[in-house]
Amino acid sequence: MNATVRRLGWALSDTGVVARRYLSHLVHKPDELIGTLLIPVLAVLLFGFVFGETMGAAAGVDDYRDFLMPGLFALTMAFGIGNTTIAVVSDAGRGVIDRFRTLPMAPSALLAGRSVSDVVAGVVDLAVLAGMGLLIGWRWNEGWPSALAALGLLLWLRLAFTWIGIYLGLVVRSPEAAMKFFSLVFPLAMVADTFVPTSSMPGWLAPLAEWNPLSATVVAARDLFGSPGVVSDSWVAQNALLMALVWPLVLLAVFVPLAVHRYRSAAR
Amino acid sequence: MxxxxxxxxxxxxxxxxxxxxxxxxxxxxxxxxxxxxxxxxxxxxxxxxxxxxxxxxxxxxxxxxxxxxxxxxxxxxxxxxxxxxxxxxxxxxxxxxxxxxxxxxxxxxxxxxxxxxxxxxxxxxxxxxxxxxxxxxxxxxxxxxxxxxxxxxxxxxxxxxxxxxxxxxxxxxxxxxxxxxxxxxxxxxxxxxxxxxxxxxxxxxxxxxxxxxxxxxxxxxxxxxxxxxxRVGGSRVEVVVADPSEVDKAAEVLGRVCGAPLDVDPDTQTVRAPVGGRGSELAKVVRALDEAGLEVEDIALRRPSLDEVFLSLTGRRTGEGEG
Missing domain, CATH: 3.40.50.300 (P-loop containing nucleotide triphosphate hydrolases)
Known part of the structure; x- marks a missing residue:
């Protein structure tokens, strides 16, 4: 009993030490943060001022900016995968992971610490993006508790995506290879309810987009922010809140064990 | 423990x-x-x-x-x-x-x-x-x-x-x-x-x-x-003579001063012979070559390389028995 408690205590402490390491990177080397935010911030401006009017009209949304922001929040959560993968793969390449593995620390604390720091970075991402949104006139209409719940869902998604990134970082061998994976995130983030409602997509594509984990979170967040949206009457779209909770859980159930196994198995 | x-x-x-x-x-x-x-x-x-x-x-x-x-x-x-x-x-x-x-x-x-x-x-x-x-x-x-x-x-x-x-x-x-x-x-x-x-x-x-x-x-x-x-044979002295026709003569001098085994390469006009690690032996070689009236282009003391360790231990160069 005592030994278990002590082990758990050390595991938490180890995770904290590792999370602090990655968070110091955000302070000392902010380009990682800026890199993740560059595309969403540009998207706020591009879609808010250039394409927004047309796209909103075409999609049947009155206020495209209110429609857009939840989509961009989720998009940013997805883009976080890139940073995670690159950080893990460069740690592996330089033997840093080997050093961690020869330490008498809790075996999965390195990965857990990375995911904690990613979620904290996600908070920063969301804060910056929300600030941008407020500047261009985005508002939430359902009060603070709902808005915070929406942000919570977005971070829950970020946590799940982080573990995909960690797993990819342990599997691929170079940052270049990681970048190739990252280019797959783009279509994944677009074929969802992010920029246009799924109802405006071709019939064969719409279900795919609706079942995209990103869509569930976006639709649920729109609902909680009180933003306009075009919700299709498919089961997934009608149960977006449930799916926004379940999808990340499923992803975590798959990728946490995969990543931990990969990290612990010595056959690299 | x-x-x-x-x-x-x-x-x-x-x-x-x-x-x-x-x-x-x-x-x-x-x-x-x-x-x-x-x-x-x-x-x-x-x-x-x-x-x-x-x-x-x-x-x-x-x-x-x-x-x-x-x-x-x-x-x-x-x-x-x-x-x-x-x-x-x-x-x-x-x-x-x-x-x-x-x-x-x-x-x-x-x-x-x-x-x-x-x-x-x-x-x-x-x-x-x-x-x-x-x-x-x-x-x-x-x-x-x-x-x-x-x-x-x-x-x-x-x-x-x-x-x-x-x-x-x-x-x-x-x-x-x-x-x-x-x-x-x-x-x-x-x-x-x-x-x-x-x-x-x-x-x-x-x-x-x-x-x-x-x-x-x-x-x-x-x-x-x-x-x-x-076992590898320690350091070796490497002498490059200026005149290709004098390689044999240099080999004879080195053989006398250093003993066997000699490694003679007429193509590069080079003779190699084993010496102890000390500089005094190198000096001895230089004197002997000078006395024999040989014109030397280059002379160097070479420590055995990893390659030579392998050559003498396994009879082949590093990387040979692979693949």
């Missing part, structure tokens, strides 16, 4: 084949390292040195065999082994963004020192490795030698009984290399057992009490460096 006469590292019949490779990386690897000594694994790239170190440091699960380090079984008691070892890999395994002090404090915390103790240990190690002035600078601004020293310091948080160093000086300039050598000798004076891998005969010679020559995943020769050098 093992007694002092017992081996602190003991590997028996270790085999490891990576799924992606056809040839085994370790193929019946045996090793016994006495406590308080420096033991070098000498071999070319791809000989299996790194895999051997990784297996002994709990990083590679091997297919067969047994390894005990500091009295614990590497496979079944890996956590205990990790409390007793330090590892410095081929690349400086450090956080490039953080400073030296933050790096050491982080590793100390992960060794489960309390925050205060971690700070004290970091400060002590920075001082000892001459890095106190650079403590706050990010590691990416460190020189190669400084990185290696910090890397060494990070392996020494808990005063490990066994320290594994995988090619500790590869890619370093001579001055940094000397710094690392000094640090290693200092460690051994404090009672740490060091197992290092190297491609440089000179490094093994300078540092090691015992050298194991590794090829194709197993140890093919072992002994003190002196003995190894004796």
């Amino acid at each position: 093992t007694g002092t006469t017992e081996a602190v590292i003991l590997a028996e019949g270790v085999r490891k084949t990576y799924p992606s490779r056809s040839r085994p990386s370790l193929d019946g690897f045996d090793l016994a390292v006495r406590p308080g000594t420096v033991h070098a694994l000498l071999g070319p790239n791809g000989a299996g040195k790194t895999t051997a170190v990784r297996a002994m440091a709990t990083l590679v699960r091997f297919d067969a065999g047994r390894v005990r380090v500091a009295g614990c079984d590497v496979a079944s008691e890996s956590r205990r082994v990790r409390e007793r070892i330090g590892l410095t890999g081929q690349y400086a395994a450090l956080d490039e963004v953080l400073g030296g002090r933050r790096n050491l404090e982080m590793f100390a915390r992960l060794h489960h020192l309390r925050p205060g103790a971690a700070r004290a240990r970091a400060a002590e190690l920075l001082e000892r490795f001459g890095l106190a002035d650079a403590a706050e600078r990010p590691v990416r601004q460190y020189s190669g030698g400084m990185r290696r020293r910090l890397d060494l310091a990070a392996s020494l948080i808990l005063d490990p009984r066994v320290l594994f160093l995988d090619e500790p000086t590869t890619g370093l300039d001579p001055r940094s290399r000397a710094e690392v050598w000094r640090a290693v000798r200092d460690l051994v004076d404090r009672g740490t057992t060091v197992l290092l891998t190297t491609q440089y005969l000179e490094e093994a010679d300078r540092l090691a009490d015992t050298v194991s020559v590794v090829e194709a995943g197993r140890v093919i020769a072992e002994g003190p460096p002196e003995e190894l050098k004796r």
Whole structure:
């Protein structure tokens, strides 16, 4: 009993030490943060001022900016995968992971610490993006508790995506290879309810987009922010809140064990 | 706990084949390292040195065999082994963004020192490795030698009984290399057992009490460096004569002064002969050549290369029996 408690205590402490390491990177080397935010911030401006009017009209949304922001929040959560993968793969390449593995620390604390720091970075991402949104006139209409719940869902998604990134970082061998994976995130983030409602997509594509984990979170967040949206009457779209909770859980159930196994198995 | 006469590292019949490779990386690897000594694994790239170190440091699960380090079984008691070892890999395994002090404090915390103790240990190690002035600078601004020293310091948080160093000086300039050598000798004076891998005969010679020559995943020769050098034949003098017709005459002079075996290469007008390591023998050769009236284009004392060690131990050059 005592030994278990002590082990758990050390595991938490180890995770904290590792999370602090990655968070110091955000302070000392902010380009990682800026890199993740560059595309969403540009998207706020591009879609808010250039394409927004047309796209909103075409999609049947009155206020495209209110429609857009939840989509961009989720998009940013997805883009976080890139940073995670690159950080893990460069740690592996330089033997840093080997050093961690020869330490008498809790075996999965390195990965857990990375995911904690990613979620904290996600908070920063969301804060910056929300600030941008407020500047261009985005508002939430359902009060603070709902808005915070929406942000919570977005971070829950970020946590799940982080573990995909960690797993990819342990599997691929170079940052270049990681970048190739990252280019797959783009279509994944677009074929969802992010920029246009799924109802405006071709019939064969719409279900795919609706079942995209990103869509569930976006639709649920729109609902909680009180933003306009075009919700299709498919089961997934009608149960977006449930799916926004379940999808990340499923992803975590798959990728946490995969990543931990990969990290612990010595056959690299 | 093992007694002092017992081996602190003991590997028996270790085999490891990576799924992606056809040839085994370790193929019946045996090793016994006495406590308080420096033991070098000498071999070319791809000989299996790194895999051997990784297996002994709990990083590679091997297919067969047994390894005990500091009295614990590497496979079944890996956590205990990790409390007793330090590892410095081929690349400086450090956080490039953080400073030296933050790096050491982080590793100390992960060794489960309390925050205060971690700070004290970091400060002590920075001082000892001459890095106190650079403590706050990010590691990416460190020189190669400084990185290696910090890397060494990070392996020494808990005063490990066994320290594994995988090619500790590869890619370093001579001055940094000397710094690392000094640090290693200092460690051994404090009672740490060091197992290092190297491609440089000179490094093994300078540092090691015992050298194991590794090829194709197993140890093919072992002994003190002196003995190894004796078997290889020690240093050689290399004379290049100016006139191609005088090669035979030079060979005759060298044969008289140095004895056999001579290596004569008429194409490059070069004659090689064994000499002792001392300069006085070189002087003797120069005098003899001068007395014989030979015009010499170049003369040099060459220490045996790793290639020559292999040639004399295995009868073939490094890399030949591969693939």
